[in-house]
Amino acid sequence: MAQETDQNIFVRFDRLRDSLKQIILDQDKAIDEVVDAFIHMAYRPAATQPKAIFTFLGPPAVGRKSLARALTSHLEEYAAFRHFDMEQYTDPESGAQLLGQRLTADGFQEGELTGFIRENPQSIILFDAIEKADNQLQLALFNLLTRGEEESGINCSGVIVIFTSSLGCSFFKDRKYQEAFKENKLRAQALVMDALAKERKAVFDTVQSAIAPKLLAAMARHFIILFNSLSLDTLVRIGGESLSDHSRQFADVSGMKVEYHDFERIATLLTLSFSPDINVNRVKQKLPDLFLGRITGFVRDQGKYPRQIACRLSRQAEAFLEKTCQEKETLLSRLYKKNETVDLTWKETLRGQKLTCTIQKAELKRLPPASEFFRELLPGVEFSTLGFKDIAGNKSTKKNLKQIIKILKEPELLKKFGIDMPKGMLLYGPPGVGKTMLAKAFARETERPYVYVSRSDLFDPGYLRNAYLKAREFAPSIVFLDGIDVKGLIEGVYASMPDDQLILELDVLSGDPEDSVFTIATAQNRADVSPRIIAPNRIDMFVEVPELDRDARRFFIEKILEKPNDGKINVERVIRYISGMSGYDLQRIGKEASLYAIRHDLDCITEDILIEEINIIKYGFKLEKKRIRNLEQDLKITAYHEAGHAALSHLLLPDIKIEQVTIAPRLKSMGFISYSMEDFPGNISRDEVFDNICVMLGGRTASIRKFGSRGIDTGAANDLEVATHQAYAAVASLGMDEEIGYVHTDTLSQNVSKHIYLAKVEERVSHWMKEARLKAEALIEKHWEKVEQLASILIRQEIVDGVELEKIMKGLEET
Numbered sequence: 100m101a102q103e104t105d106q107n108i109f110v111r112f113d114r115l116r117d118s119l120k121q122i123i124l125d126q127d128k129a130i131d132e133v134v135d136a137f138i139h140m141a142y143r144p145a146a147t148q149p150k151a152i153f154t155f156l157g158p159p160a161v162g163r164k165s166l167a168r169a170l171t172s173h174l175e176e177y178a179a180f181r182h183f184d185m186e187q188y189t190d191p192e193s194g195a196q197l198l199g200q201r202l203t204a205d206g207f208q209e210g211e212l213t214g215f216i217r218e219n220p221q222s223i224i225l226f227d228a229i230e231k232a233d234n235q236l237q238l239a240l241f242n243l244l245t246r247g248e249e250e251s252g253i254n255c256s257g258v259i260v261i262f263t264s265s266l267g268c269s270f271f272k273d274r275k276y277q278e279a280f281k282e283n284k285l286r287a288q289a290l291v292m293d294a295l296a297k298e299r300k301a302v303f304d305t306v307q308s309a310i311a312p313k314l315l316a317a318m319a320r321h322f323i324i325l326f327n328s329l330s331l332d333t334l335v336r337i338g339g340e341s342l343s344d345h346s347r348q349f350a351d352v353s354g355m356k357v358e359y360h361d362f363e364r365i366a367t368l369l370t371l372s373f374s375p376d377i378n379v380n381r382v383k384q385k386l387p388d389l390f391l392g393r394i395t396g397f398v399r400d401q402g403k404y405p406r407q408i409a410c411r412l413s414r415q416a417e418a419f420l421e422k423t424c425q426e427k428e429t430l431l432s433r434l435y436k437k438n439e440t441v442d443l444t445w446k447e448t449l450r451g452q453k454l455t456c457t458i459q460k461a462e463l464k465r466l467p468p469a470s471e472f473f474r475e476l477l478p479g480v481e482f483s484t485l486g487f488k489d490i491a492g493n494k495s496t497k498k499n500l501k502q503i504i505k506i507l508k509e510p511e512l513l514k515k516f517g518i519d520m521p522k523g524m525l526l527y528g529p530p531g532v533g534k535t536m537l538a539k540a541f542a543r544e545t546e547r548p549y550v551y552v553s554r555s556d557l558f559d560p561g562y563l564r565n566a567y568l569k570a571r572e573f574a575p576s577i578v579f580l581d582g583i584d585v586k587g588l589i590e591g592v593y594a595s596m597p598d599d600q601l602i603l604e605l606d607v608l609s610g611d612p613e614d615s616v617f618t619i620a621t622a623q624n625r626a627d628v629s630p631r632i633i634a635p636n637r638i639d640m641f642v643e644v645p646e647l648d649r650d651a652r653r654f655f656i657e658k659i660l661e662k663p664n665d666g667k668i669n670v671e672r673v674i675r676y677i678s679g680m681s682g683y684d685l686q687r688i689g690k691e692a693s694l695y696a697i698r699h700d701l702d703c704i705t706e707d708i709l710i711e712e713i714n715i716i717k718y719g720f721k722l723e724k725k726r727i728r729n730l731e732q733d734l735k736i737t738a739y740h741e742a743g744h745a746a747l748s749h750l751l752l753p754d755i756k757i758e759q760v761t762i763a764p765r766l767k768s769m770g771f772i773s774y775s776m777e778d779f780p781g782n783i784s785r786d787e788v789f790d791n792i793c794v795m796l797g798g799r800t801a802s803i804r805k806f807g808s809r810g811i812d813t814g815a816a817n818d819l820e821v822a823t824h825q826a827y828a829a830v831a832s833l834g835m836d837e838e839i840g841y842v843h844t845d846t847l848s849q850n851v852s853k854h855i856y857l858a859k860v861e862e863r864v865s866h867w868m869k870e871a872r873l874k875a876e877a878l879i880e881k882h883w884e885k886v887e888q889l890a891s892i893l894i895r896q897e898i899v900d901g902v903e904l905e906k907i908m909k910g911l912e913e914t
Contacts, residue, residue: 157326531681743801
């Protein structure tokens with residue numbers, strides 16, 4: 100008799116299993132777990148209340164609530180069902196409404212939950228989105244359901260409790276979780292519960308666990324049911340059934356006959372058009388409108404009433420679908436990670452009484468990230484549209500980056516040499532040289548999405564954690580940390596970004612290429628980055644981004660030439676003038692030149708306007724001449740001063756090209772010579788150092804030659820400072836002095852005695868300066884005619900371009 104009863108139990112629950120699988124699609128494992136739990140309860144009734152606690156976990160809209168309702172309709176002993184949406188109970192005061200007595204106009208009224216249990220002691224109660232409830236309410240709910248009747252005043256021994264949660268929905272898309280879900284139920288459950296324990300929520304000004312730890316521990320001890328994401332076939336089936344039902348209703352109401360050519364393919368394309376994040380409820384409700392809505396729109400716009408409606412696919416749409424669905428199992432994941440949707444183009448054709456609606460074209464289209472519109476969705480995943488081809492110049496930098504890209508895209512090369520997958524790269528260089536653009540282009544070339552973190556967000560450990568969580572969801576991906584050498588106020592102290600959270604995230608990154616999260620960090624100075632961050636097996640690849648090269652500068656000038664101009668701008672000349680300028684400054688040039696033209700009622704930009712704006716950005720605004728005392732005399736002295744510099748520079752340093760010589764007084768100087776930054780050598784010889792000192796002294800030497808003692812003025816202050824420093828460096832640091840020899844006297848004075856070599860260094864620095872002065876005087880005297888002619892040209896036109904200067908000096912030499 101007992102055996103027969105046992106068999107009846109199994110038969111009964113097998114029928115329940117089959118019935119549920121007919122109702123709830125694509126959740127066979129979850130249904131098996133639930134039915135097995137009921138069999139378990141039949142043999143081993145719970146010793147404490149409630150009768151059972153189920154926790155339904157998984158992505159949203161996968162059938163959790165439907166399964167809870169279906170259990171009630173299929174289990175006679177649990178005829179009563181109550182659904183509580185916990186989003187309605189987010190504050191402590193709402194607990195009385197649910198659990199306790201409330202004072203109403205009719206007196207005291209019992210709580211909604213307690214009243215329901217008293218009336219229905221054998222029931223199934225669903226607490227949907229339990230994480231939304233206030234944590235104190237979660238604990239009160241747990242105590243009410245689990246304590247005995249003597250303590251709680253209510254008998255829950257016949258109640259089945261079901262909690263649902265979509266917490267960690269990104270975690271369910273993780274490849275490791277999906278593998279564990281298929282292979283090992285207990286491991287998958289452990290992974291999920293560990294992820295839930297880390298979830299947080301903001302409550303007013305505090306951050307607390309999303310689910311109260313005590314309740315979470317109770318969930319872990321009872322039945323955990325994991326729901327998987329719905330497959331494309333299931334989504335198409337649900338969408339197709341909805342389309343079929345609505346089509347019949349439409350035909351009945353309108354009198355129009357509706358037919359589909361290749362219904363399943365049409366339903367598949369319509370379903371895919373809801374990507375990247377396909378929600379089954381939205382598909383069910385909105386998919387029919389994609390087609391039937393076109394019919395009503397046609398009738399409204401054309402005023403014609405066809406008797407027959409046909410829906411078909413073009414050959415292009417059929418070919419697209421066949422190609423796209425070649426790897427159907429991973430298609431939804433790929434669309435989600437790339438933030439792509441299937442964009443459909445329709446064509447309506449009316450012939451007689453028959454309207455044919457054709458999906459003429461189907462194509463993949465990338466959508467803008469939702470975080471652009473909703474701050475609360477940050478950190479968001481972005482997809483770069485900028486590639487290396489869009490960035491001018493930077494040839495050597497792009498070459499280095501392409502080598503790293505090859506490693507990321509061909510991980511088998513690493514296996515061959517027994518090397519782990521790299522975790523990160525530091526791009527460092529001066530501001531305005533394109534580090535951010537290069538990082539985004541790097542993401543495009545690797546075909547990876549990226550999560551962008553910058554400024555104050557770098558100081559927020561929670562934000563960093565969420566950035567890496569989001570990146571792991573979309574792996575293989577990139578986390579872009581822009582400006583990790585930035586300083587900020589931490590508890591009133593100006594400090595670097597905290598590195599503990601970043602190091603934690605870097606250390607736990609997977610070495611699997613499929614799960615790779617690569618970190619790109621940018622900084623102005625590598626030395627300002629925490630050594631812990633750039634330690635081996637963290638961010639341990641380094642790419643320097645130098646100042647903008649000629650091609651990059653040309654790009655900015657060509658952008659400026661897109662604005663109205665007189666067509667006479669010498670691009671090569673302007674490019675010489677902007678050497679050493681950052682991208683930020685180069686962007687300013689076009690704007691400032693345009694504003695100048697607008698302010699002065701000019702129709703276009705000229706070369707003179709451009710060069711003046713460049714000089715303003717580099718050297719400051721011109722001074723009004725009326726503010727300068729003895730203007731004519733001062734300009735004349737300045738002209739000879741700068742002519743002396745220019746003449747000696749041309750003679751002694753011919754390889755370093757001069758951009759311009761000017762005597763136009765500015766905030767920073769009365770006149771100046773500017774050089775092309777790209778011509779400065781990286782390694783300088785003793786003779787070049789000495790010759791440069793001579794050039795620095797050439798200005799005052801020429802002024803004294805022309806004006807005597809009046810030529811000794813403050814205009815040479817910076818020249819003397821630079822020349823003296825270079826002489827000292829040559830003697831004390833660079834081992835260039837023939838008497839002191841190869842001795843770094845600075846090291847001795849700093850570490851042994853400040854008096855050691857002191858007198859000798861003073862003597863030799865004076866010697867260098869004297870020798871440089873004598874050489875400068877001799878050369879100025881020898882080439883005085885050149886100096887005078889150049890000075891007169893400067894007095895006449897204020898500025899001499901580098902090319903013009905070259906012609907003047909060569910012409911004088913020939914003469």
